[in-house]
Amino acid sequence: MNLLDIRNLSIELIHNEQSIRAVDKVSLSMKEGEVRGLVGESGSGKSLVAQAIVSVLNDKWHVHADRFHWRGIDLLRLSIPERKAILSRDIAMIFQEPMACLDPTTTIGEQLAEAIDETQLSGFFWQKKQQRLTATIKLLHKVGIKNHSACIKSYPHQLTEALCQRVMIAIALARQPILLIADEPTTAMENTNQEQIFKLLASLNQLKNMAILLISHDLENITHWTNTITVMYSGQFVEAGTTAQIFNKAMHPYTQALVDSSPMANLHLPAKSRLMTLPGSIPILQHLPIGCRLGPRCPRAQQDCVKAPSVSNFHGHKVSCHFPILQNPKLKKTKRA
Amino acid sequence: MARDKIYLEEVFPSPFMQLWLIFRRTPVAMVGFSCFIFLIILAIFAPVLAPHSPIEGQLNMPLLPPAWHIDGDVSYLLGTDELGRDMLSRLMYGTSLTFGLSFIVVIISLVVGVLIGSFSALTTGIKSSFLNHFLDVILSIPSLLLAIIIVAILGPGINNTLWAVVMVLIPQFVHITRYAVKEEFRKDYVLASRLDGASPFRILYYSIFPNIVDRIMSQATLAQSAAILDIATLGFLGLGAQIPLPEWGATLANGLDLFYIAPWTVYLPGLAILFAVVVTNLVGEGIRHALKLRKER
Amino acid sequence: MTELLKVEALTKSYYSRDYWFNKKLTTVLDSVSFTIDKYKTLAIIGETGSGKSTLARLLVGAESASSGIIYLNNQVLKSGSYKQRCQHIRMIFQDSGTTLNPSLTIQQLLDEPLKLNTPFDEKKRTDLIRQTLQKVGLLGDHMSFYPHMFSGGQKQRISLARAIILQPQVIILDEALASLDPSLRSQMINLLLDLQQQMGLAYILISHNFGIIRHFSDDIIVLSQGKVVEKGQTLEVMAKPQHKVTQKLMMNQSFQLRSKK
Numbered sequence: 001m002n003l004l005d006i007r008n009l010s011i012e013l014i015h016n017e018q019s020i021r022a023v024d025k026v027s028l029s030m031k032e033g034e035v036r037g038l039v040g041e042s043g044s045g046k047s048l049v050a051q052a053i054v055s056v057l058n059d060k061w062h063v064h065a066d067r068f069h070w071r072g073i074d075l076l077r078l079s080i081p082e083r084k085a086i087l088s089r090d091i092a093m094i095f096q097e098p099m100a101c102l103d104p105t106t107t108i109g110e111q112l113a114e115a116i117d118e119t120q121l122s123g124f125f126w127q128k129k130q131q132r133l134t135a136t137i138k139l140l141h142k143v144g145i146k147n148h149s150a151c152i153k154s155y156p157h158q159l160t161e162a163l164c165q166r167v168m169i170a171i172a173l174a175r176q177p178i179l180l181i182a183d184e185p186t187t188a189m190e191n192t193n194q195e196q197i198f199k200l201l202a203s204l205n206q207l208k209n210m211a212i213l214l215i216s217h218d219l220e221n222i223t224h225w226t227n228t229i230t231v232m233y234s235g236q237f238v239e240a241g242t243t244a245q246i247f248n249k250a251m252h253p254y255t256q257a258l259v260d261s262s263p264m265a266n267l268h269l270p271a272k273s274r275l276m277t278l279p280g281s282i283p284i285l286q287h288l289p290i291g292c293r294l295g296p297r298c299p300r301a302q303q304d305c306v307k308a309p310s311v312s313n314f315h316g317h318k319v320s321c322h323f324p325i326l327q328n329p330k331l332k333k334t335k336r337a
Numbered sequence: 338m339a340r341d342k343i344y345l346e347e348v349f350p351s352p353f354m355q356l357w358l359i360f361r362r363t364p365v366a367m368v369g370f371s372c373f374i375f376l377i378i379l380a381i382f383a384p385v386l387a388p389h390s391p392i393e394g395q396l397n398m399p400l401l402p403p404a405w406h407i408d409g410d411v412s413y414l415l416g417t418d419e420l421g422r423d424m425l426s427r428l429m430y431g432t433s434l435t436f437g438l439s440f441i442v443v444i445i446s447l448v449v450g451v452l453i454g455s456f457s458a459l460t461t462g463i464k465s466s467f468l469n470h471f472l473d474v475i476l477s478i479p480s481l482l483l484a485i486i487i488v489a490i491l492g493p494g495i496n497n498t499l500w501a502v503v504m505v506l507i508p509q510f511v512h513i514t515r516y517a518v519k520e521e522f523r524k525d526y527v528l529a530s531r532l533d534g535a536s537p538f539r540i541l542y543y544s545i546f547p548n549i550v551d552r553i554m555s556q557a558t559l560a561q562s563a564a565i566l567d568i569a570t571l572g573f574l575g576l577g578a579q580i581p582l583p584e585w586g587a588t589l590a591n592g593l594d595l596f597y598i599a600p601w602t603v604y605l606p607g608l609a610i611l612f613a614v615v616v617t618n619l620v621g622e623g624i625r626h627a628l629k630l631r632k633e634r
Numbered sequence: 635m636t637e638l639l640k641v642e643a644l645t646k647s648y649y650s651r652d653y654w655f656n657k658k659l660t661t662v663l664d665s666v667s668f669t670i671d672k673y674k675t676l677a678i679i680g681e682t683g684s685g686k687s688t689l690a691r692l693l694v695g696a697e698s699a700s701s702g703i704i705y706l707n708n709q710v711l712k713s714g715s716y717k718q719r720c721q722h723i724r725m726i727f728q729d730s731g732t733t734l735n736p737s738l739t740i741q742q743l744l745d746e747p748l749k750l751n752t753p754f755d756e757k758k759r760t761d762l763i764r765q766t767l768q769k770v771g772l773l774g775d776h777m778s779f780y781p782h783m784f785s786g787g788q789k790q791r792i793s794l795a796r797a798i799i800l801q802p803q804v805i806i807l808d809e810a811l812a813s814l815d816p817s818l819r820s821q822m823i824n825l826l827l828d829l830q831q832q833m834g835l836a837y838i839l840i841s842h843n844f845g846i847i848r849h850f851s852d853d854i855i856v857l858s859q860g861k862v863v864e865k866g867q868t869l870e871v872m873a874k875p876q877h878k879v880t881q882k883l884m885m886n887q888s889f890q891l892r893s894k895k
Contacts, residue, residue: 041815217815261820275820525733533747547737
């Protein structure tokens with residue numbers, strides 16, 4: 001059974017009587033214990049999708065979806081408070097700049113203690129303080145912080161970014177979520193720290209069977225850590241499949257361009273030669289192309305591309321393109337998804 | 338090469354124009370702004386617009402009630418005071434005294450404060466600290482007491498009120514300018530300007546001032562509402578505008594003895610002061626609101 | 635090959651207040667020396683706090699060195715005089731959001747270095763601005779826009795236009811490509827390579843991303859706590875690092891490269 005099943009999610013912005021579709025019919029599904037990467041450059045709407053899942057978008061965004069199932073429960077049929085209750089219990093989210101997401105005026109210990117659920121504590125009210133402290137220390141050990149006493153008493157600005165990110169993950173784990181959404185958790189860090197955070201997420205995934213949705217703009221950075229990847233461009237769904245399929249046998253021209261721009265692919269190029277790129281840049285919200293939004297930049301674009309392409313499924317490798325790059329031209333589509 | 342102009346129909350406004358467009362869309366701020374312009378026009382053109390003289394009174398018509406009373410006379414629209422002077426003309430001339438003077442006070446203290454604040458931000462160390470804090474002594478004295486001191490030294494009069502209120506307002510501008518300029522200095526584009534070979538004054542004028550002018554404007558409106566109240570209070574106490582100048586505070590003090598027989602001599606100047614302060618605050622709120630919205634975009 | 639830029643024993647130290655009246659001497663850069671030629675790129679790597687940004691600021695003239703000499707074309711560069719330096723050495727910053735003055739149009743922004751350093755009249759300046767914008771891949775029409783209307787990649791291009799408009803000889807890229815998306819990064823790299831061939835520029839690249847460094851730079855120096863611990867050609871140093879610090883940095887990079895499927 002799918003953990004999360006979203007079909008045709010669209011997010012629109014109504015501004016001065018014009019509606020702009022920031023996210024256009026994106027489908028996403030996740031299984032239990034799966035680590036999925038959501039890759040897209042700036043302006044692709046990936047953060048919007050994550051915030052729409054957790055339902056924290058404010059009123060100026062209008063969210064529609066054909067299907068929005070969570071563990072078999074149809075969330076669209078529930079009222080908004082019921083939906084929020086279920087989602088906040090089971091899904092947790094961590095963000096890009098951890099130091100900015102922690103309260104600068106309270107110590108780490110107090111913030112962690114705040115996040116701990118009342119129901120996990122038992123006993124009389126005078127015992128709860130001690131229990132909160134033990135639960136806090138346990139959480140810090142779980143994310144790999146050994147000297148918890150120094151950490152509990154310090155303020156966020158006294159810790160490094162990597163340590164703050166671990167504290168954020170600890171706060172996210174406090175309610176024992178089933179899905180953790182990581183919105184570009186390591187973009188502001190150096191390479192060594194990035195590796196540590198990813199290792200931590202991978203160990204949490206293995207030990208507690210927690211599904212992780214890893215959002216990033218750097219494809220090759222997350223290929224080591226994910227099972228499946230979904231690629232988005234300018235608010236549209238581009239390609240989804242296992243990591244090996246996406247990296248080695250990319251079918252959409254955009255995914256191919258992303259793979260080509262990673263250093264791994266460029267190892268064999270002679271130094272100081274031109275890199276392969278798509279011309280042009282990402283369209284801005286006021287001037288979105290009709291149909292397939294990669295049309296103006298795509299090297300394989302033809303007249304059909306002014307119509308939005310539908311999603312085709314090749315043995316679990318979904319791609320949304322009129323003219324996908326087929327390694328084996330005789331590959332038949334398994335079903336129209 | 339590609340065509341030069343493809344975005345013909347789009348207009349990209351400068352940050353200042355953006356502020357004005359947002360301001361224009363808030364109805365309350367626009368109402369305040371048009372009343373503000375009305376008061377300025379009144380302050381400038383009062384001698385032309387006022388029906389009667391504010392100083393010479395018709396001694397045979399004292400204490401006439403306003404025109405909507407049964408005893409009132411429509412040629413004296415708002416009634417007369419105890420010397421037969423027309424209240425409407427007095428209030429109009431008073432606009433140029435209370436409101437107009439507060440405007441001039443704010444402009445003088447703005448110019449002086451911004452100059453001192455910029456110098457203080459450009460230098461470092463003891464010189465900068467000294468410039469920042471040397472007028473803080475004045476901040477600690479309430480403007481009323483300062484005016485009494487100045488009056489004790491120089492004698493009463495409306496000119497001394499002007500100097501007293503100017504001195505009180507300068508430190509506020511010094512602080513806010515220094516803080517804003519120091520903040521802008523940390524940004525990279527100032528460094529880029531410096532590396533291009535621009536002198537500090539050129540950097541200040543071209544790079545920094547356009548970016549801080551909106552913050553200074555919002556502080557100026559706050560200062561102006563304080564200035565209006567200060568000038569009116571000093572006039573009320575008899576330390577500011579002297580008889581027979583029709584300043585609002587002085588007019589109010591004049592009518593206080595006759596409150597039970599002729600209340601309009603008290604409430605009309607009071608309403609005028611209230612109107613001016615509310616209008617200034619509305620404009621200030623409009624600017625601050627527009628600044629916040631522009632930052633969100 | 636003629637040396638374009640030669641740096642000899644550059645040192646930077648400053649006094650900071652320790653407590654009461656004690657002044658502590660902190661040395662940020664300790665006797666750094668290197669040379670760069672035309673058409674070549676030098677990469678500077680090191681962990682945070684090793685003095686890379688200070689070195690960049692010293693070279694471009696934002697701060698003056700405590701001791702040491704910088705030679706440009708065998709002429710000594712005097713510290714503190716911007717006019718002499720800005721025509722030859724320019725810099726591109728990391729955070730494109732604050733490098734452009736939000737109240738000026740692009741034309742006014744690019745006009746400033748021209749007005750201060752060249753005797754051209756207004757028509758010639760406008761033409762030069764238009765040409766420079768086209769060289770970096772923007773339209774001439776963009777002159778009348780304000781910076782907030784552009785995306786991050788375009789803002790970096792405008793910073794690049796501001797850097798090349800005075801026809802310099804050395805450009806310093808202080809983590810300029812770090813905040814861009816991968817595809818925009820590739821476009822910028824292609825653009826920088828083209829300009830290097832056209833104008834004979836030398837680049838000094840400060841970055842954490844070893845993929846770019848491997849692809850883009852010819853020589854590399856490694857800084858650690860203000861001292862040069864290793865220097866040489868990029869491919870050799872990356873394949874066989876000699877010093878401990880370099881080895882540690884390379885290990886993280888090769889972890890990333892090795893683990894790809």
